[in-house]
Amino acid sequence: xxxxxxxxxxxxxxxxxxxxxxxxxxxxxxxxxxxxxxxxxxxxxxxxxxxxxxxxxxxxxxxxxxxxxxxxxxxxxxxxxxxxxxxxxxxxxxxxxxxxxxxxxxxxxxxxxxxxxxxxxxxxxxxxxxxxxxxxxxxxxxxxxxxxxxxxxxxxxxxxxxxxxxxxxxxxxxxxxxxxxxxxxxxxxxxxxxxxxxxxxxxxxxxxxxxxxxxxxxxxxxxxxxxxxxxxxxxxxxxxxxxxxxxxxxxxxxxxxxxxxxxxxxxxxxxxxxxxxxxxxxxxxxxxxxxxxxxxxxxxxxxxxxxxxxxxxxxxxxxxxxxxxxxxxxxxxxxxxxxxxxxxxxxxxxxxxxxxxxxxxxxxxxxxxxxxxxxxxxxxxxxxxxxxxxxxxxxxxxxxxxxxxxxxxx
Numbered sequence: 112x113x114x115x116x117x118x119x120x121x122x123x124x125x126x127x128x129x130x131x132x133x134x135x136x137x138x139x140x141x142x143x144x145x146x147x148x149x150x151x152x153x154x155x156x157x158x159x160x161x162x163x164x165x166x167x168x169x170x171x172x173x174x175x176x177x178x179x180x181x182x183x184x185x186x187x188x189x190x191x192x193x194x195x196x197x198x199x200x201x202x203x204x205x206x207x208x209x210x211x212x213x214x215x216x217x218x219x220x221x222x223x224x225x226x227x228x229x230x231x232x233x234x235x236x237x238x239x240x241x242x243x244x245x246x247x248x249x250x251x252x253x254x255x256x257x258x259x260x261x262x263x264x265x266x267x268x269x270x271x272x273x274x275x276x277x278x279x280x281x282x283x284x285x286x287x288x289x290x291x292x293x294x295x296x297x298x299x300x301x302x303x304x305x306x307x308x309x310x311x312x313x314x315x316x317x318x319x320x321x322x323x324x325x326x327x328x329x330x331x332x333x334x335x336x337x338x339x340x341x342x343x344x345x346x347x348x349x350x351x352x353x354x355x356x357x358x359x360x361x362x363x364x365x366x367x368x369x370x371x372x373x374x375x376x377x378x379x380x381x382x383x384x385x386x387x388x389x390x391x392x393x394x395x396x397x398x399x400x401x402x403x404x405x406x407x408x409x410x411x412x413x414x415x416x417x418x419x420x421x422x423x424x425x426x427x428x429x430x431x432x433x434x435x436x437x438x439x440x441x442x443x444x445x446x447x448x449x450x451x452x453x454x455x456x457x458x459x460x461x462x463x464x465x466x467x468x469x470x471x472x473x474x475x476x477x478x479x480x481x482x483x484x485x486x487x488x489x490x491x492x493x494x495x496x497x498x499x500x501x502x503x504x505x506x507x508x509x510x511x512x513x514x515x516x517x518x519x520x521x
Contacts, residue, residue, distance in 0.1 A: 115266050115267050118263050122256050122259065122263075123205060123209050125256060126213075126256060126260075127209045127212065129247070129253065130208075130209060130212030133212065133213065133216035134216060134219055135217075135220070136213075136215045137215065138215040139211035139212050139214045142224075142226065143210075154391050155391050157387060158391060161380070161384040162331050162334065162388070165337065167199055169271065171337040171340055172333065173275040173276065173279055174271045175275075176279075177275040177278035177279065178271065178274065180278065185360055189361060213240060213244065213247075214228055216246070217242065217246065220246055240257065241254065241257070244257055277294065277298050280297065322397055323410065327395075327410075327414045327415040328415065328417075328418075331384070331388040332418050332419050333418065334381045334382075334385040335381070335385055336419055336422075337381045339422050341373060341377050341378040345373040345374045347446075347447060350370050350373050353373070354367075355455050395407075395408065
């Protein structure tokens with residue numbers, strides 16, 4: 112992973128140096144850096160910018176939560192989230208120079224403006240840029256470097272995506288997937304299914320399938336998912352409790368401004384962008400010519416809704432299984448279930464908040480269930496231990512709140 116993560120930077124630097132020496136590169140850089148202020152009045156520009164940040168940072172996709180869950184309990188993910196945001200956006204800006212140097216050269220060769228050769232979406236990486244590289248001296252060399260970089264970026268994305276999915280499913284079914292090589296077999300099956308789905312995208316009509324997945328399954332519905340995550344953390348779990356938990360892990364209190372972001376700014380931003388995207392919605396087309404049939408649009412919406420439909424389903428299912436009046440059921444449904452190390456001194460009725468048992472996995476034995484108050488383990492390999500006892504699975508996955516910090520800060 113260290114190779115696949117760092118190599119694209121080296122290849123992009125090589126491509127940037129080569130692109131900057133091409134005739135017309137300066138025109139591409141000017142087109143990239145000089146803003147067209149009138150476009151700020153276009154709602155679609157704001158929608159595209161907001162959703163791009165979500166996908167670029169992998170916010171609300173589960174990947175950051177899965178990777179962050181492997182951090183040590185006292186790991187400073189506040190610092191990591193700032194580095195992550197700066198590195199991510201910096202890489203995007205850097206990649207823009209690489210792309211637009213070559214597009215400026217391509218426009219110069221064809222005698223047109225840069226805006227006439229700059230495409231959006233997959234057409235930029237798989238059509239426009241390869242065409243430009245084809246016109247460069249020693250074209251096969253630059254083509255190999257470019258597509259090798261694309262392959263490495265794809266591998267990195269696959270690592271993170273599969274890990275996020277596999278970790279979530281493993282946490283749901285630990286008794287099954289944490290035995291022997293069951294998890295490895297599950298990951299292999301996940302990769303095989305993904306491979307078979309990907310095969311449909313490299314056929315003669317593969318671009319149509321790819322755009323359908325890209326437009327709907329990776330759609331703006333993710334904004335709604337992020338909104339519910341903010342509501343769950345800020346209002347159901349409790350923003351003060353979350354804030355105190357972070358202090359427990361970091362050893363210091365972060366800026367109180369972040370609390371207001373969790374409570375108001377972030378959910379409001381998500382809703383505004385989501386409703387703006389709904390207002391500007393138009394059915395999918397390819398190259399602005401081919402309109403997808405109704406059955407394809409229906410499949411797309413099924414994929415899009417699959418990301419959010421489980422939220423109301425699980426809510427009403429738990430509401431149905433609760434007892435008491437309607438308000439009592441709602442209160443029980445949204446009340447957080449905590450472990451002892453998450454309790455605070457100001458919690459007046461801890462017995463109501465504690466989940467009595469906690470599942471943990473021991474590498475020597477099978478998954479067992481025991482009262483959490485009886486389980487005490489050292490924190491990683493240090494001499495400190497978590498107050499009040501915590502399960503081994505909680506230690507192994509103690510960065511769950513850390514991981515949310517990534518998404519919150521981003």
